[in-house]
Amino acid sequence: xxxxxxxxxxxVLKTGQSMTLQCAQDMNHNSMYWYRQDPGMGLxxxxxxxxxxxxxxxxxxxxxxxxxLNKREFSLRLESAAPSQTSVYFCASSExxxxxxxxxxxxxxxxxxx
Amino acid sequence: GQSLEQPSEVTxxxxxxxxxxxxxxxxxxYGLSWYQQHDxxxxxxxxxxxxxxxxETGRFSSFLSRSDSYGxxxxxxxxxxxxxxxxxxxxxxxxAGSYQLTFGKGxxxxxxx
Numbered sequence: 001x002x003x004x005x006x007x008x009x010x011x012v013l014k015t016g017q018s019m020t021l022q023c024a025q026d027m028n029h030n031s032m033y034w035y036r037q038d039p040g041m042g043l044x045x046x047x048x049x050x051x052x053x054x055x056x057x058x059x060x061x062x063x064x065x066x067x068x069l070n071k072r073e074f075s076l077r078l079e080s081a082a083p084s085q086t087s088v089y090f091c092a093s094s095e096x097x098x099x100x101x102x103x104x105x106x107x108x109x110x111x112x113x114x
Numbered sequence: 115g116q117s118l119e120q121p122s123e124v125t126x127x128x129x130x131x132x133x134x135x136x137x138x139x140x141x142x143x144y145g146l147s148w149y150q151q152h153d154x155x156x157x158x159x160x161x162x163x164x165x166x167x168x169x170e171t172g173r174f175s176s177f178l179s180r181s182d183s184y185g186x187x188x189x190x191x192x193x194x195x196x197x198x199x200x201x202x203x204x205x206x207x208x209x210a211g212s213y214q215l216t217f218g219k220g221x222x223x224x225x226x227x
Contacts, residue, residue, distance in 0.1 A: 033215075040122075042201060042219040043157065058214065090156065103147075103215060105156040 002026055004106035006091045012112045013081045021076040021109050023091030031094045032074035033058075033103070034066060036087040043090065049074055081113045116140040118218035120202055125224045126192055134187045134221045136202030144205040146178050146185045147215065152198045160187070160200075189223075197225045 006023045013019055025032065030051045035043040045058030047066040055066050063085060065077045074093075078085055091106040118138045126132040136146065145164035149157040161169050163178035163185060175188040189196055199220040206214050 035217075040219060043203075043217040045214060045216070048214065059216070102159040102162075105158070107156050 004091055004093055004104050006089075006106035006109050008109060009107065010110045012114060013078075014114060015082060017081050018077065018079050019081065019111075020078075021089055021091070021111075022073070023075060023106060024073045025091075025093040025104070026072065027093060027095075027104065028071070029093040029095050029104075030071070031096060032068065033092040033094075034064075034074070034076045035090045035092060035105075036060065037090060037108075038087050046076065046089075078111075081111075083113045085111065086113045087111060116204070116206070116216055118202055118204060118216065120200075120218045120221045122219070123222045123224070125226060126189075128192055128194060128225055128227050130192050131188065131190050132192060132223065134189075134200050134202075134223070136185045136187075136218060138183050138185075138202075138204050138218075140183075140204050140206055140216070142207035143180070143183075144207055146176070147203045147205065148174075148176050148187045149201045149203060149217070150198050151201065151220070157201060162205075192225050194225050194227070197223060199223070 004025045033048045034046040044060050049055045049068040052071045067075045089109045092103045094103045120136045147162045148160040151157040161176040168177045173190045178185040199222050201217045201220045203215050203217045
């Protein structure tokens, strides 16, 4: 089992460029999430998908879009990258969103916007 | 609004016990989780408290007092490998049968010989 796999691991973008972060989980989880982590800010929820076919905004959704492609895959898109989006992005998944189930994180994607 | 407060840094000696506190102000609270993150790594789950009291998992214990909006993570017999950041996170009801996990800013624990 690979768990949660996200790509790319590192990316440098120019301001205004677009890109998509890919995420896939092989644990048959229903819920998936995208977080960003900035120094001293902890983990902040960007978007989540409680179940296949649904997506909702989290704490910091501006500048991002998501697609729950199927039960396994949840992608995050930056349409026009800005330096403020320089961050480490974590995809995560859990069996069900409405319980104390563990959230499993991917290894992170380091994104720099210049 | 919602807020979680935890100390930014803690230093402790190898073999000792350390307690990392977390206080929260939220609505729709359902439980408190703790995650560990080593530098450059992914956060990993440590514990979850939905009810008041102490939960023990090996060297780690977690406590919750819902009436005080307070919890803590207790690490015993500290080892050098416990040097990491520790995040408390509250599980909040966000409507329509779904929940969100909101994280604190993290406590960087340094274990010294």
